[in-house]
Amino acid sequence: MDYNQCQEMQCMKFAGFRVQNFRNILDSGWIEANRITAFVGQNEAGKSNLFEALYVLNPIIPDIEYSVDEDWPVDRWEGRKDAEGEPVCEARFELNAAEIASLFSAARVPIPAPADGEDPVPEPQLPTDASLNLTKWYGYKTEHKAVGYPEGALDPAKVAEWATKNVPKFVYIRDYEMSGAQVELDQLYQRLTNVGGKRHQLSNEDQTVLIILDLANIDLKDFIEKGKTAEGRTNRSFDKRSASKYLTKQFSELWRQKEVEFDIEIDGPTLNIFAEDANIGMPVRLHRRSTGFRWYVSFAWKFTHATKGDFKNCVLLLEEPGVHLHFTGQRDLLTVFDRLSANNTILYTTHLASMVDLAHPERVRIVESRDHHLSITQGIVSQQKEPMAVIEQSLGLTGDQSGILGNRQVLIVEGGDDTVVLNKLSGLLKSGGKEGLSDRVYLWPAHGAQKTPMYAGFAIGQGWDAGVLLDSDEAGNDAKSKITELYLPKLAEGKEQKFRTLMLGQAAGSKKTDFAIEDLFPDAFYVDCVNKAYGLAIKLDDLPQDGSDMITKRVEHLLKSRYGHKKLDKRTVMAEMWKRFDTWKSVDDLPKEAVQHSEKVFKVINAAFG
Known part of the structure; x- marks a missing residue:
């Protein structure tokens, strides 16, 4: 019995991959993967090449191979x-306990019976940690190797057989858009015949129509033949009704914004697809629906086709998903990814700031171009401007987002660091069943406490439902005073508009006089990050006890007085903190003090916005 049949399972854990000698990729280095991983970078950096090389390793469509003539790096052409x-x-x-046992049961080498007078050979012990490694070279089939089992315990041929049945297939989707225009089935059949049945040589539109027919269990040639007789046309009407209901059901699994029904209509050899919104009740031909809607239709049906309607046990490789969707649709798509990741691994490329989930910086891989070759940076720290522009915009640091912000509840924070920290903490708290930041509240980073009054004035002037979260220090108190004096009196002229001024230390329930975003964490945690960033060995007892009790100011005082630094470089220390963030997968990984402080802060914010 296959492992898939043994139990209802999540997708086997895809730990990561490496690409070499492929187009502009000399060596990507090892790329760690999460259940959801976003590859962010500018055009022509090599994102597509990365996915194409990975896809061939274990493709959903068999017998796809690398081509030396097309795929070997141009600047190493002499080695071709x-x-x-x-x-x-x-x-x-990486294999879990059930997968380790299943592979062992399927591929174990039988132990020969002992000869007369000999002791029996003991059974090999199952490993607690094991993995299945896939490797592919130019000119060779994919090799499957079990790692972690005792030497000689498994039959390599049976390992490959088990892997073929159970390792998630790679599904590569890059051409989403379909026009939805009518299709002449007899002409489609002729085009398919002309390429010898090789679908990948057809247009994306033709391939998508064939997928629709496959999902409907419709054989194209048989369907055309049925249209030539009255009885055949009657039978064909049942086929298309069944197909319409199935496509509607599968689409509803991925699109939950509103209820839509599809109707495949065939008149002679002509196929049309109609989409009807349940709350309108009037069918509209698919080609008259929005590009974003057609994108979703194409994605849903291609995914349905690849997984045979199960939506599970795949590694999805998606190029620029959501590029045709508006902002809200892109955020909804991230929610779909979260849902699908329970049973699939999702890797996607993007240059859209809104397709980067702020609660999960550990999911980001920056794709750079160095000396015309692809390079990967894991995390969200890069020296290159182009890919980082996406990250900066996702944090609200660049671009004009007033149209978006004006339709949200907006909380101004002092900077991008606050946004990263609060979103990360919120995501972890929510995953652990605790209260995080309400989905209604959007964090809008300013460029320091001194500039927050300008942001607040703009928000109040535009009539936004907004507020500000300030550090409990001198700069934060000064900003609060300016906002109160300059802008809050104007609210009396409005009717229902609200603006909240929240102080971080008070919201966190801290007894510290001064309190900033770094103080959400234990002092020892921040000092450890400082030591790592500066190569020092500062102890808590070394910090001054008088003056401000804010951890950054205490550390800065010591750096100046003992080590000769002009100031504390918060960006360098924050970069080290972000590395720690990338290792936190659940609320249990957080320091307890951070859990207590941050949960109180989110409760205060959520209550303030009602």
Whole structure:
């Protein structure tokens, strides 16, 4: 019995991969993967090449191979003649206890019976940690290797057989858009015949129509033949009704914004697809619906086709998903990814700030171009301006987002660091069943406490439902005074508009006189980050006890007085904190003091916005 049949399972854990000798990729280095991983970078950096190389390793469509003539790096062209046997891609899947046992049961080498007078050979012990590694070279089939089992315990051929049945297939989707225009089935059949049945040589539109027919269990040639007789046309009407209901059901699994029904209508050889919103009741031909809606239709049906309607046990490789969707649709798509990631692994490329989930910086991989070759930076710290522009915009640091912000509840914070920290903490708290930041509240970073009154004045002037969260220190108190004096009196002229001024230390329930975003964490945690960033060995007892009790000011005083620094470089220390953030997967990974402080802060914010 296959492992898939043994239990209802999540997708096997895809741990990561490496690509070499492929187009502009000389060596990507090892790329760690999460259940959801976003590859962020500018055009022509090599994001597509990365996915294409990975896809061939274990594709949903079999028998796809690398082509030395097309895929070997151009600037190493002299080595092309010796390319056969050179590595292209490797990947690792980590096995859980059930998978370890299943593979062992399927591929174990039988222990021979002992000869007379000999003691029996003991059974090999199952490993507690094991993985299945896939590797592919130019000119060779994919190799499957079990790692962690006792030497000689498994039959390599049976390992490959088990892997073929159970390792998640890679599904690569890059051409989403379909026009939805009518299709002449007889002409489609002729085009398919002309390419010898090789679908990948057809247009994206033709391939999508064939997928629709596949989902409906409709054979194109048989369907055309049925249209030639009255009885055949009657039978065909039942086929298309059944297909319409199935496509509607599968689409509803991924699109939950509103209820939509599809109707495949065929008149002679002509196929049309109609989409009807339940609350309107009037069918509209698909080609007259929005580009974003057609994108979603194409994605939903291609995913349905690849997974045979199960929506599970795949590694989805998605190029620029959501590029045709508006902002809200893009955020909804991230929610769909979260839901699908329970049973699939999702890797996607994007240059859209709104397709980067602020609660999960650990999901981001920056794709850079260095000397015309792809390079990967794990996390959200990069020296290159182009890919980081996406991250900066996702944090609200660039671009004009007033149209979006004006339709949200907006909380101004002092900077991008506050946004990263609060979103990360919120995401972890919510995953652990605790209260995080309300989905209604959007964090809008200013550029320091001194500039928050300008942000507040703009928000109040535009009539936004807004507020500000300020550090409990001198700069924060000064900003609060300016906002109160300059802008809050104007609220009396309005009717229902609200603006909240919240102080971080008070919201966190701290007894410290001064309190900033770093003080949400234990002092020892921040000092450890400082030591790592500066290469020092500061102890808590070294910090001054008088003056401000804000951890950053205490550390800065020591750096100046003992080590000769002009100031504390908060950006360097925050970069080290972000590295720690990337390792936190659940609320249990957080320091307890951070859980207590941050949960109180989110409760105060949520209550203030009602």
